[in-house]
Amino acid sequence: MAGLGQPTIIDPRKEQTQGKDALHMNIAAAKAVANIVKTTLGPKGMDKMLVNGVGDIVLTNDGAMILKGMEIEHPTAKMIVEVAKTQETIAGDGTTGAVVLAGALLEKAEGLIDTGIHPAVIIKGFLKASGKAMELLDNYAVEVTKENREVLVNIAKTAIAGKSSEAFADHIANICVDAALEVEEDGKVDLNNIMLTQDPGQQIDDTEFLEGIVVNKARLHSAMPEKVEKPKIAILASDISVKKTKNKASFQIDSADKMKEFLEQEKADFEAMLDRILDTGATVIIGTKNIDQVAMDYFQKKGVYAIRRVNEDDIKAISRATGAHIVKNIMDISEKDLGSAELIEQIGAFDLGKTYIRGCKNTNTITILLRGSTEHITDNLERTMDDALNVIKNTIEDGTIVAGGGASEIEIAQGLRAYSTSVEGREQLAVAAFAEALESIPREIAINAGMDSIDTILALRAKHTEIKNAGLDVYSTEIIDTLENGIVDSLRVKKQAIKSASEVANMVLRVDDMLKAQRQQMMDVNPEHNIHNYEGM
Incomplete structure (x- = not known):
């Protein structure tokens, strides 16, 4: 109209x-x-x-x-x-x-x-x-072929060019080539078998690659064994500590005897949980979260090697290499969840050392220890090495440049x-x-x-x-x-x-x-009315 x-x-x-x-x-x-x-x-x-x-x-x-x-x-x-x-x-x-x-x-x-x-x-x-x-x-x-080492080194050096660690290109490139060739199998390079672990405080040219897995964690107690041969490895993705109730609760204890009885029962329950882990035959405990002092002392008395707060990437690498399952509920652990290796040992001073896992069951895993004077330098070096390793992998697998x-x-x-x-x-x-x-x-x-x-x-x-x-x-x-x-x-x-x-x-x-569309803003609500604070929702 x-x-x-x-x-x-x-x-x-x-x-x-x-x-x-x-x-x-x-x-x-x-x-x-x-x-x-x-x-x-x-x-x-x-x-x-x-x-x-x-x-x-x-x-x-x-x-x-x-x-x-x-x-x-x-x-x-x-x-x-x-x-x-x-x-x-x-x-x-x-x-x-x-x-x-x-x-x-x-x-x-x-x-x-x-x-x-x-x-x-x-x-x-x-x-x-x-x-x-x-x-x-x-x-x-x-x-090209993988036997042409010079080409592999050159392609790594080209990837390194322009990075802050370029002055050490020869050293870095040769380490990357050695690492890639070490894990190469049937023309394929699985970079998951190469762990990059930062170790700031030294010079870049101190960077080295080692057989096995190196975790930047020391054992939790000086009396724990420094070395465990043929270890049975348990990986636990939960806190190993005395549990507190999630909800507020209170009860009255009207005598010292009852207090003593309560504490003894609490200790007995906690030790029963720890025994649940050890009954599987575990001789090494690797935790992603906290292991408290009580558990630490108990493991030490049982001659168990334990480390805690291991990062997710390292945990996945250890699980893949040793065959250990990542257990989230301690009460569900069994002997089938344990992994194995030839040797686990700590090298270095008690509180500053590193844990080495050698002779892994499933894969030929190696670790490159990234050295540098500061964390900023080792961070940059890790990205540089990742690029270099990838172009070496591409060249070995594709056979072309x-x-x-x-x-x-x-x-x-x-x-x-x-x-x-x-x-x-x-x-x-x-x-x-x-x-x-x-x-x-x-x-x-x-x-x-x-x-x-x-x-x-x-x-x-x-x-x-x-x-x-x-x-x-x-x-x-x-x-x-x-x-x-x-x-x-x-x-x-x-x-x-x-x-x-x-x-x-x-x-x-x-x-x-x-x-x-216009960006929608969430309406302000009081914390107690937030949906995440309602059970079962």
């Missing part, structure tokens, strides 16, 4: 953005995330300092760690963060490169959209480019430009844009090294016609054959970065309408 406007079908409290405005807003959010981490890319990238609500500090240039520590609100920005998480899960490294590439793809797509190209056309072009890039990477890769220093990105970009001429219609422009986006990786590496980005990319393209492995050496600022000079990358890392970045770019480009 005349005079009537459009009916209101959207809740007016919701914020709605449509069409190109939605696209530009989402692309801007993605680019903002990429801009945060791109300065960390490459051997000369900078670090970020993350400070949480209680003042704890993290210094890192690891893209996944940086994005994890940020409180990002924009939904599209969260999608970009997921790219880093996926990259970390599947490839173990290359998180920053994946995020930078995603941002570059969306930036190039934005330019095409502004010229009038429909997002659906760009998406089709990006899909073709991504598939071709995978094919080109496979053809560009070089086959690619030249580093931006060489692979330049090679694939040139291949995509040649391929784009065979693509019909406007999708050709999207394939060419994909190629330009790939060059954002060596471009950012050059910028972070203080080099001119335009001159560097032009020089790389020209040199690549002569040497297909031509890449950047940021230390000499020269273009060299990176494969010959030991600057190499994991093929899995490169392929996953392209796959994840192109997928998230296409997801963002598909959005043309965005509805955002």
Whole structure:
């Protein structure tokens, strides 16, 4: 009817953005995330300092760690963060490169959209480019074997480059290679069998790897045995202490005899619970929570070795390696729950020593003791070693590497430009844009090294016609054959970065309408009315 406007079908409290405005807003959010981490890319990238609500500090240039520590609100920005998480899960490294590439793809797509190209056309072009890039990477890769130790060390050193512990790259890389080869079986490397245990207070070059599991905990009593051969290990995920009633209760004791009787009964009940553990044949108790003084003294008298408050990661590793079940209810423990090993011993002074578990039943588990002058340094070293171990794992399992220093990105970009001429219609422009986006990786590496980005990319393209492995050496600022000079990358890392970045770019480009509800605040209630304080709810 005349005079009537459009009916209101959207809740007016919701914020709605449509069409190109939605696209530009989402692309801007993605680019903002990429801009945060791109300065960390490459051997000369900078670090970020993350400070949480209680003042704890993290210094890192690891893209996944940086994005994890940020409180990002924009939904599209969260999608970009997921790219880093996926990259970390599947490839173990290359998180920053994946995020930078995603941002570059969306930036190039934005330019095409502004010229009038429909997002659906760009998406089709990006899909073709991504598939071709995978094919080109496979053809560009070089086959290697685990027997080529030099390659494994070089790929670890490339992953370490730019980290704060880079000065000790040779030492760290060799330890990581030794550790990976030690747990390798039938061409597979299970990194769950490599424990990273921090031991601050020394120098990084004191870092070492040891056979077995090393727990940074000393036995609870100096009279407990220092060494237990053929131990029977019980893992308890509950407090071992005198239980207090959950509800308030009171009773009257009107004589000293009754008080004595009550205390003796309480002690007898508690010791019966402890005997329940020992009756299984357990000679070593490993607790995730507290073991109080009474239990400590009782275990000591029985000749049992006990440690407490062992962290979750160590507990899982011990359980997996020894076959011990994690028991949550002490009264349910049985002999079948116990694990075994060849030897458990403490090395070091009573209150400062560490517990070593050797000859584990199920796996060939090893521990790398991470040394450094402070906890901040050992934290950073742990992240560095995790990256190095993952790229070594990828290389052993896949048997392939690619030249580093931006060489692979330049090679694939040139291949995509040649391929784009065979693509019909406007999708050709999207394939060419994909190629330009790939060059954002060596471009950012050059910028972070203080080099001119335009001159560097032009020089790389020209040199690549002569040497297909031509890449950047940021230390000499020269273009060299990176494969010959030991600057190499994991093929899995490169392929996953392209796959994840192109997928998230296409997801963002598909959005043309965005509805955002207002954040709902919880109504303030008195503590006694909180639902969590009602039993049975």
